[in-house]
Amino acid sequence: MKFIDEYRDVELAKKLVSRIKQLSTRPTRLMEFCGGHTVSIMMNGIRQLLPPNVEMLSGPGCPVCVTANADIDKAIALAHLPDVIITTFGDMMKVPGSYSSLQHARAGKADIRIVYSTQDALQIARDNPTQSVIFIGIGFETTAPTIAASILQAENEGIRNFYVLCLSKLCPPIMKALLDLGELKLDGIVCPGHVSAVIGSRPYDFIPRDYGVACVVSGFESLDILQSVAMLVEQIESGKPTVEIAYRRVVSPEGNKTALELMESVFEIGSADWRGIGMVPASGLKLRKKFERFDAEQAFSVTLEPVREAKGCICGDILRGVKTPNDCKLFRKVCTPEHPVGPCMVSSEGSCSAYYQYGTDYE
Amino acid sequence: MNDETILLAHGSGSRLSHELIEKNFLPSLANPLLAKLDDSAVLDFSGRLAFTTDSYVVSPIFFPGGDIGKLAVCGTINDLAMSGATPLYLSLSFIIEEGLTLSELARVIKSIKAAAEEAGVKVITGDTKVVNRGSADKLFINTSGIGIVPEGIDISGANAKMGDKLILSGAIGDHGIAVISQREGLKFSVPVQSDCAPLNKLVSQMLGASSQIHCMRDPTRGGLATTLNELARQSKVGIRIEEGKIPVHDGVRAACELLGFDPLYVANEGKLVAIVTPSDAGRILAKIKRNRYGTEASIIGEVTDEHKGKVIMRTRLGTSRIVDMLSGELLPRIC
Numbered sequence: 001m002k003f004i005d006e007y008r009d010v011e012l013a014k015k016l017v018s019r020i021k022q023l024s025t026r027p028t029r030l031m032e033f034c035g036g037h038t039v040s041i042m043m044n045g046i047r048q049l050l051p052p053n054v055e056m057l058s059g060p061g062c063p064v065c066v067t068a069n070a071d072i073d074k075a076i077a078l079a080h081l082p083d084v085i086i087t088t089f090g091d092m093m094k095v096p097g098s099y100s101s102l103q104h105a106r107a108g109k110a111d112i113r114i115v116y117s118t119q120d121a122l123q124i125a126r127d128n129p130t131q132s133v134i135f136i137g138i139g140f141e142t143t144a145p146t147i148a149a150s151i152l153q154a155e156n157e158g159i160r161n162f163y164v165l166c167l168s169k170l171c172p173p174i175m176k177a178l179l180d181l182g183e184l185k186l187d188g189i190v191c192p193g194h195v196s197a198v199i200g201s202r203p204y205d206f207i208p209r210d211y212g213v214a215c216v217v218s219g220f221e222s223l224d225i226l227q228s229v230a231m232l233v234e235q236i237e238s239g240k241p242t243v244e245i246a247y248r249r250v251v252s253p254e255g256n257k258t259a260l261e262l263m264e265s266v267f268e269i270g271s272a273d274w275r276g277i278g279m280v281p282a283s284g285l286k287l288r289k290k291f292e293r294f295d296a297e298q299a300f301s302v303t304l305e306p307v308r309e310a311k312g313c314i315c316g317d318i319l320r321g322v323k324t325p326n327d328c329k330l331f332r333k334v335c336t337p338e339h340p341v342g343p344c345m346v347s348s349e350g351s352c353s354a355y356y357q358y359g360t361d362y363e
Numbered sequence: 364m365n366d367e368t369i370l371l372a373h374g375s376g377s378r379l380s381h382e383l384i385e386k387n388f389l390p391s392l393a394n395p396l397l398a399k400l401d402d403s404a405v406l407d408f409s410g411r412l413a414f415t416t417d418s419y420v421v422s423p424i425f426f427p428g429g430d431i432g433k434l435a436v437c438g439t440i441n442d443l444a445m446s447g448a449t450p451l452y453l454s455l456s457f458i459i460e461e462g463l464t465l466s467e468l469a470r471v472i473k474s475i476k477a478a479a480e481e482a483g484v485k486v487i488t489g490d491t492k493v494v495n496r497g498s499a500d501k502l503f504i505n506t507s508g509i510g511i512v513p514e515g516i517d518i519s520g521a522n523a524k525m526g527d528k529l530i531l532s533g534a535i536g537d538h539g540i541a542v543i544s545q546r547e548g549l550k551f552s553v554p555v556q557s558d559c560a561p562l563n564k565l566v567s568q569m570l571g572a573s574s575q576i577h578c579m580r581d582p583t584r585g586g587l588a589t590t591l592n593e594l595a596r597q598s599k600v601g602i603r604i605e606e607g608k609i610p611v612h613d614g615v616r617a618a619c620e621l622l623g624f625d626p627l628y629v630a631n632e633g634k635l636v637a638i639v640t641p642s643d644a645g646r647i648l649a650k651i652k653r654n655r656y657g658t659e660a661s662i663i664g665e666v667t668d669e670h671k672g673k674v675i676m677r678t679r680l681g682t683s684r685i686v687d688m689l690s691g692e693l694l695p696r697i698c
Contacts, residue, residue, distance in 0.1 A: 001613050004620060013680050045682025222680060337690035348623070358684045360675075 007221030016226040017049045023233045028054045030232055031321055034192035035062030035349025036220050042358035044222040060319040061192055063139045064091045064347035068273040070307045071167050072097035075136050077302035079110035086112040087121035088136040095343045098308035118150035125162040134296045137164040141198045144168045144285055145259035148266035151294050163296040166286055169272050171195050172203040173283035179211045183322050188214035188232035193247045200255025201243050208241035219247040266291055276316025315342035318351050325355040369463045374493025391476040396487040404487040413448035416507040424501050426545040428556030432471035435504040436478035437561045441581045444563040447518040448510030455489040456505040461496050482561035522577035523598035527666040528644035530637045532651055533659040534610040535587050536629035540618045553614035560633030565654045572650040575640035585689040588627040591674045592688040602674045604664030628689045
């Protein structure tokens with residue numbers, strides 16, 4: 001199939017693998033930041049192709065997974081308010097909060113609807129003018145522009161019953177936070193593909209400069225990832241870490257100007273609560289004063305029970321890359337896609353889900 | 364007449380109900396057993412009976428390559444055929460939402476007739492109910508089927524043996540993608556048609572070629588991956604498959620890329636997987652390939668005594684990975 005098979009060519013893959021083996025002389029620790037990359041790596045068994053000295057850790061790049069329990073509790077509490085319709089991406093439904101999930105809230109009496117885009121949510125607001133429609137605004141720089149666009153559209157059309165629970169998060173600041181924690185001793189990062197399509201590659205410049213860690217922006221096919229690993233190994237072996245783009249067909253150094261302007265006009269930088277990491281300053285987005293009336297947290301007040309973490313769940317450690325799903329006592333035993341304990345098993349981009357679906361730990 | 368719609372009164376047992384049956388059902392499906400219109404059909408039988416039932420709630424009721432009527436006939440026939448039975452008779456129950464047009468109903472009955480004729484089965488008993496708008500979605504159909512299992516045939520999901528070969532009768536994912544594309548208004552340059560088809564004649568040709576077919580199953584909901592996992596668990600064996608050997612049409616691949624699905628989990632309605640003794644695999648495969656529903660058949664893997672209860676796939680890159688059962692819901696109401 002055109003534009004797919006080219007990026008899955010087996011002969012080219014073999015060449016890249018032997019190039020990586022040729023180049024690589026020392027223990028090398030890489031992290032794929034993005035959950036989409038984790039899925040592709042597991043699905044294609046890419047770890048099995050790499051030489052034993054090249055290690056790949058999975059990072060926190062799954063928007064559902066990094067959403068803190070406190071924020072999920074907030075979404076559930078909002079869902080129980082009268083005359084409120086919650087609109088959300090489907091992956092959020094099953095994520096367990098401290099006491100419940102949106103799925104359970106819906107099975108109760110809450111009106112919760114799965115949407116594929118913010119445009120669907122806006123349409124629900126138009127169709128239900130007597131009810132308040134709240135969009136659960138999770139995601140990274142990939143979804144933030146579409147949330148911004150929906151808010152501008154609601155403003156222009158005078159839609160007064162549309163709100164956003166603003167949980168947008170930013171990738172470069174959390175990469176900095178992980179590097180500052182110093183738990184991982186990374187040599188290189190496979191940088192996210194679609195986030196970089198929006199922000200470009202420049203925001204990663206501080207990573208090789210301040211931390212000496214190599215960066216390559218990668219696509220999602222097997223060849224994309226192998227090529228990115230080869231480029232990272234080359235940078236690391238030469239001792240000259242920098243930022244490169246392997247995903248040139250989608251990503252430019254400057255990013256997408258229109259998307260960035262949209263975000264800039266609606267949001268300002270604020271702190272964000274990350275599962276497993278906690279509050280990180282300047283790592284999230286909040287609505288500018290001018291758009292405050294769309295902010296669900298300001299428009300509605302809810303009382304929340306104290307936050308509770310699931311016993312034995314190590315999603316936090318997995319998101320920081322210090323543990324893998326196989327290190328978790330609950331993995332495959334208590335925690336399965338049907339009965340997820342933590343969010344990394346729920347989201348299709350979560351590490352636990354990818355390891356569960358495609359792992360080779362079957363013996 | 365054909366522009367009329369079904370009313371609640373059509374299901375009330377009144378003159379209208381009789382009219383509906385006599386004008387719409389009987390002419391197409393006529394056979395002496397059905398025509399009696401007694402409370403039950405009375406049959407003479409000898410031998411081992413196979414008996415199965417299934418309900419069909421697909422939305423939309425018409426989709427490229429088929430409709431709910433064809434599906435209701437083929438689905439039940441295939442369930443019988445997978446146990447090696449020769450399907451003979453079907454029951455047909457309709458639950459109709461008021462407002463369905465008579466012309467829609469006529470289209471469905473026409474394709475029921477065509478599918479039943481192709482498979483050589485007779486509809487010998489039936490029922491019609493009409494429910495309030497909103498209590499059903501246009502049309503739900505239940506079919507039950509009876510068949511005879513010929514002497515000496517013992518096919519079960521528990522019969523796979525180490526070394527057996529796995530034969531897949533053709534490309535996967537066509538039905539699920541045809542339905543979802545129709546529902547969501549997706550258009551692809553290579554249109555995807557449902558593979559919905561009666562497989563009983565194919566199965567009888569296979570049984571003619573070898574008596575060593577150990578397991579047979581049609582990978583419907585949950586797709587090939589789920590079926591293989593069921594077989595591995597039931598037979599307490601490991602199953603090894605090769606990604607490169609599993610045919611997938613381009614339209615299905617494109618749709619799966621777009622929607623984030625894995626073709627291994629997308630439903631089929633006209634495919635089967637057979638687990639057969641290795642020495643007969645070539646002969647059975649050749650037989651399948653000569654049937655119109657098996658031209659793309661392929662040997663996709665084998666049964667092993669390693670990783671019992673699990674399915675492992677060798678990818679195109681030469682790596683291996685688990686292929687697990689479908690978890691949760693991929694596509695609602697595809698059959």
